[in-house]
Amino acid sequence: MKTKSAGRPGDKPQFARSAVNLAITVVFAGFVLGPLLVLALWSVAQQWFWPSLLPSAFTTRWYEWAVTVPNIFRALRTSLLVAVLVTISTAVVAVPAAVAIGRYRFRGRDFLRAVFSLPLLVPYISLGIGIASVFYAARLNGSLAAVVLAHMIATFPFGVLIVAAAVEELPPETDEAALACGASPWTVFRKIMLPQLVPALLAQAGYVFMLSMDEFTLTLLVSNPDTATLPVQIYSAIGEGYLQISSALAMLLLIPSVLLAFLIARHLRADVVAAG
Amino acid sequence: MSEATGRSYIATPDPRWLAAALVPGLAIVSGLVIYPLALAASYSLDLGSGGPTTAHYLAFFTDPQSYRATLRTLGLALATTLASLALSIPLGYVARASGRLGAIIRVLIALPLAVPVLIAGYALALFYSENGLFNSLLVRVLHIAPEPLTISYTWTGLLVACVWRFFPYTGLLVVSALQSTDRSVEEAAASTGANPWQTFWRVTLPLIAPAALTGGILTFVSTFGTFSLPLLMGRSAETLSVMAYRKVTGSFEWPTASTIVLVMAVIQIAVLVGVRRRVLRWAHRG
Numbered sequence: 001m002k003t004k005s006a007g008r009p010g011d012k013p014q015f016a017r018s019a020v021n022l023a024i025t026v027v028f029a030g031f032v033l034g035p036l037l038v039l040a041l042w043s044v045a046q047q048w049f050w051p052s053l054l055p056s057a058f059t060t061r062w063y064e065w066a067v068t069v070p071n072i073f074r075a076l077r078t079s080l081l082v083a084v085l086v087t088i089s090t091a092v093v094a095v096p097a098a099v100a101i102g103r104y105r106f107r108g109r110d111f112l113r114a115v116f117s118l119p120l121l122v123p124y125i126s127l128g129i130g131i132a133s134v135f136y137a138a139r140l141n142g143s144l145a146a147v148v149l150a151h152m153i154a155t156f157p158f159g160v161l162i163v164a165a166a167v168e169e170l171p172p173e174t175d176e177a178a179l180a181c182g183a184s185p186w187t188v189f190r191k192i193m194l195p196q197l198v199p200a201l202l203a204q205a206g207y208v209f210m211l212s213m214d215e216f217t218l219t220l221l222v223s224n225p226d227t228a229t230l231p232v233q234i235y236s237a238i239g240e241g242y243l244q245i246s247s248a249l250a251m252l253l254l255i256p257s258v259l260l261a262f263l264i265a266r267h268l269r270a271d272v273v274a275a276g
Numbered sequence: 277m278s279e280a281t282g283r284s285y286i287a288t289p290d291p292r293w294l295a296a297a298l299v300p301g302l303a304i305v306s307g308l309v310i311y312p313l314a315l316a317a318s319y320s321l322d323l324g325s326g327g328p329t330t331a332h333y334l335a336f337f338t339d340p341q342s343y344r345a346t347l348r349t350l351g352l353a354l355a356t357t358l359a360s361l362a363l364s365i366p367l368g369y370v371a372r373a374s375g376r377l378g379a380i381i382r383v384l385i386a387l388p389l390a391v392p393v394l395i396a397g398y399a400l401a402l403f404y405s406e407n408g409l410f411n412s413l414l415v416r417v418l419h420i421a422p423e424p425l426t427i428s429y430t431w432t433g434l435l436v437a438c439v440w441r442f443f444p445y446t447g448l449l450v451v452s453a454l455q456s457t458d459r460s461v462e463e464a465a466a467s468t469g470a471n472p473w474q475t476f477w478r479v480t481l482p483l484i485a486p487a488a489l490t491g492g493i494l495t496f497v498s499t500f501g502t503f504s505l506p507l508l509m510g511r512s513a514e515t516l517s518v519m520a521y522r523k524v525t526g527s528f529e530w531p532t533a534s535t536i537v538l539v540m541a542v543i544q545i546a547v548l549v550g551v552r553r554r555v556l557r558w559a560h561r562g
Binding site: 017018021022024025028029031032033034035036037038039041042052053092093094096097099100101103104105106109112115116118119121122123124125126127128129130131132133134137149150152153156160172175176179184185186213214216217220221231234235238243246247250253254257258260261262265 | 285286287288290291293294296297298300301302304305308309310311312313315316319363366367370373374377380381384385386387388389390391392393394395396398399400402403404408409410412413416417440500501503504507508516517520521524530533534537538540541544545548
């Protein structure tokens with residue numbers, strides 16, 4: 001890149017400016033990474049007393065304890081089961097809706113797009129209190145179905161928006177030609193769209209899976225001890241005050257979330273995901 | 277984009293296909309969003325038990341506790357948004373001055389988005405606790421403060437946590453807007469005698485304003501509605517979301533909790549629909 005401004009009067013020397021840039025980056029890195037580093041250190045700290053900067057001894061004991069706590073194992077199993085069910089049901093409901101609003105022209109399409117985004121307009125606590133009242137009235141609260149349905153509130157709009165954005169990118173001419181030759185929209189979807197949509201569908205499934213694994217607010221309101229997911233169980237471990245075990249548990253949820261996020265990040269459009 | 281060309285959408289041959297594709301999604305939104313909010317509304321008006329009454333809303337708007345929680349929550353959202361905007365501009369300038377630092381900064385900005393909010397709250401509470409790493413850096417290494425600062429579990433701690441987790445919405449948009457601004461316009465301003473401050477204020481800021489405002493609104497709304505962060509970080513600073521949760525779990529006051537969360541929903545929708553439109557019109561003005 002050309003640095004045209006280098007010779008302008010009043011400019012600071014180049015090295016001073018790079019030093020400032022580096023300093024800003026380092027401070028920002030500390031701000032972002034510091035809390036995660038502390039969590040990682042606590043999860044392996046044998047002892048860590050004020051005012052020492054780092055733990056004085058390390059151990060892997062907390063991870064061994066964390067995975068042997070019976071509730072944790074059940075919570076992990078519940079989380080995985082719920083996330084798989086949520087990923088499948090979200091895809092089944094959201095993909096047809098996404099294809100319809102992403103491809104076909106009809107009256108009320110923009111209105112429907114807004115309706116499908118509705119869960120993103122309202123705070124989760126509002127939706128959580130609302131859905132918990134419904135489940136209490138229906139005697140569903142605490143069931144696995146309640147947890148799955150509650151998660152779908154959070155995942156459905158992203159399912160629709162991610163796939164609809166991908167559908168809009170596909171050239172419409174082939175679809176139109178196939179329809180003109182008498183193919184049904186189902187055939188068009190299966191034979192023409194589906195092969196091109198595979199990356200978007202995988203990214204959508206990955207994102208939905210991650211949202212479900214990480215979901216806390218809605219789950220806290222609609223689960224009971226038998227259907228508590230990993231985040232809910234971690235929250236109660238934090239409440240019990242065992243710092244190292246809570247940190248180890250938090251790391252067990254954090255590491256897969258970050259890895260999955262970076263795996264699918266390239267396939268997600270920032271503007272779609274940020275729509276929340 | 278394909279939407280602009282108008283060639284992306286085609287007519288459907290048979291409306292029955294459309295109905296089949298759309299009805300399940302509509303059922304999900306109606307059953308899991310619209311109906312629950314309607315039920316909450318009926319609870320808040322006591323429709324099932326002798327109402328309608330506005331008693332719960334009157335109580336909400338006259339109770340000093342909920343008044344303070346409302347101000348605290350709105351203030352938190354506003355402060356987080358302003359802090360995020362202030363943070364994003366120097367980062368954007370660094371990112372555009374150096375490609376290598378820019379790549380690092382973009383990854384660092386995006387990273388908190390991948391961290392579950394609950395975990396973020398816990399990690400930040402540990403980092404900023406009175407005998408945590410931040411305070412030992414401040415007191416023992418850098419000698420900036422004589423004794424540890426109380427940050428975790430206060431409103432300030434909550435503010436730091438919200439900036440950490442919800443800054444990315446503002447940061448990603450502002451940094452990429454700054455990187456894609458036309459440098460020749462700024463150079464033209466500089467060559468005609470504008471000082472760097474004038475160039476920023478008159479030329480650069482209007483160029484990045486739409487991105488800053490869109491991102492700022494996302495940060496504002498995320499902070500306003502957050503529940504996990506104040507639950508873990510805001511022990512002495514209860515927000516509306518935590519207040520509603522405590523009403524339900526502590527004393528089973530569903531009508532009161534429903535009232536709180538509906539007021540929250542109305543405020544958030546007003547911000548998203550009303551402010552966004554007005555603010556974007558301001559940003560795009562002549």
